[in-house]
Amino acid sequence: MVRVLAKVVALFCACSGSLLFAMGEAPSRRVHIVSPGFFSWNIEPSLSHFAPAVDTGLAEVRRKYPHFNWTSEFLLRDTMRNCSNLRDNIQYELAKWYYTRSYSADDALTVIIAPGCSEARPLSQLAAGWDILLITSVDYTENMADRSEFPTYVTTSPLTPVNAVIFCALFTEMNWTRLYLLHDTGSSPYYGLQASFLPLRIPTNCRVQLTRQQFHSGVKNVSQQLQPILRDFNSKSRVMLYLGNAIGLRDILIEAVKMNMTSGEHVFLTVTTDDSADWLFSWQTMSSDDELIRGAYRAVMLIKLTDTAAISTPSWRGLISQWRTLAEDKYNNTKLQYHLAPQILMAGHIAFELMAEAVHAASQDGWSHPPPSGKLLAEQLLNHTFDLAIGKVHVLGRGQMAVRHVTTCFDLLKGSFMTCFVSNNDALTERFLWDRDANGTWFGGQSFPPDEPxxxxxxxxxxxxxxxxxxxxxxxxxxxxxxxxxxxxxxxxxxxxxxxxxxSPEWILKADLLVFPNVLVRRQRSCMRHFACLAFAFSNSIAAQ
Incomplete structure (x- = not known):
């Protein structure tokens, strides 16, 4: 009797398993995500600013596609503790991990999702060789549109297309060809990377004549540093691209006011990766020069290098509190002494959601051995729009996420920055373009200054x-x-x-010959000491002759 019952149970289990597979509920398939990098709150492309998005991203894909077994790990090594170390050692360390991992390629699908500091190219070369899907959320390979070289690579970076292309498109729109690049070495490392990479990545068809200079803000002699720099700027261009924090811009404008360079003839472009950065660039700091800065801000154009379309959704706003809690409680950002980078967190979260969409699309007919290739997964994303939990996202054919940036100009009456340019991607050519906003003005007018008088x-x-x-x-x-x-x-x-x-001896008179009947005797000597009295005496002497 026991044997018969065991056979019945076994048959029931086998039939149930077959039925579940036929209904699309196959045995759980594992998807393992590896994220190489390092933790450092003072470097935005590090895992510190990425890890909270890993938690929220995994939670979302597990909710949406529970029949997959989603697992994740951070790949940390002593040889990868900063951006340069990561770039130099990523291929060795990741290859070592890949060939000694604890699971078989037939048992689980491997995906690489990482912020990327400056290692996107060597990382993408490995992914292409292994045919593994790679998604970066910060760094990117500038020629990733070549799908023959990067067949498995996609990026969700809000900084794409590359910043050089963004600036070049704005310069082309404004017909500016002379650019003065000023880097504040006392600002965050992000601006240092941009100052290093930007001159190398400006498209050749941009025809920009670039002059580079640097200074250090927040020191006592900042005025002495800036005065010769501004004179040099005035002799070479009328358009400055400042790469640095808001305090450095304030130093620049104070000196520029003294040199009459904030009256509308000069343009001071500055950059932020934080959509909510208006408070950082506020003219109100309770300082004696607040009103001076308010007037000088009219000469500033603030470029927001973040996806203003995606981060305007209510769901994104709701994630901020979760990221903040995770940063404090799980990833040791005590008292949030380091400002969270929401655009990097957003890009990391989107990377996980897009990865899940690709896995789901490539596995609709069942998951046979081996798992889907990285190239197939990437192709599920290209030229598609996805309605994700965080909002709608479109991936271009070149593997980059379509983003919308804005450039703002300062409205003196309102005392705040207002949108004056909005970016878009041409539907046919995927070129990055800037469109003038109808409400955007420059010193109350519609004309922006040329780059040369x-x-x-x-x-x-x-x-x-x-x-x-x-x-x-x-x-x-x-x-x-x-x-x-x-x-x-x-x-x-x-x-x-x-x-x-x-x-002259002709008019020198003897004092005893001068008679002042209406003047007191005690004042005669005092009067003689005054030139007015002498002149009066001289005029009388001339009249007498």
């Missing part, structure tokens, strides 16, 4: 209009110079006449 930096451009202005200026200077010369000659003559009059 009409008559050149020295005012000597050889055109009829500039020649006329130069002639008028020369005549004005000649007139002013002549008048000044006449004034100097007249002044010299007056002093000479006065000296001669003092030494």
């Amino acid at each position: 009409q008559c050149g930096f020295n005012g000597q451009r050889n055109t009829p209009e500039c020649a006329s202005k130069s002639s008028l200026r020369d005549r004005w200077l000649f007139g002013v110079g002549t008048a000044f010369g006449v004034w100097i000659v007249g002044l010299a003559g007056a002093f000479t006449l006065r000296r001669n009059m003092r030494s």
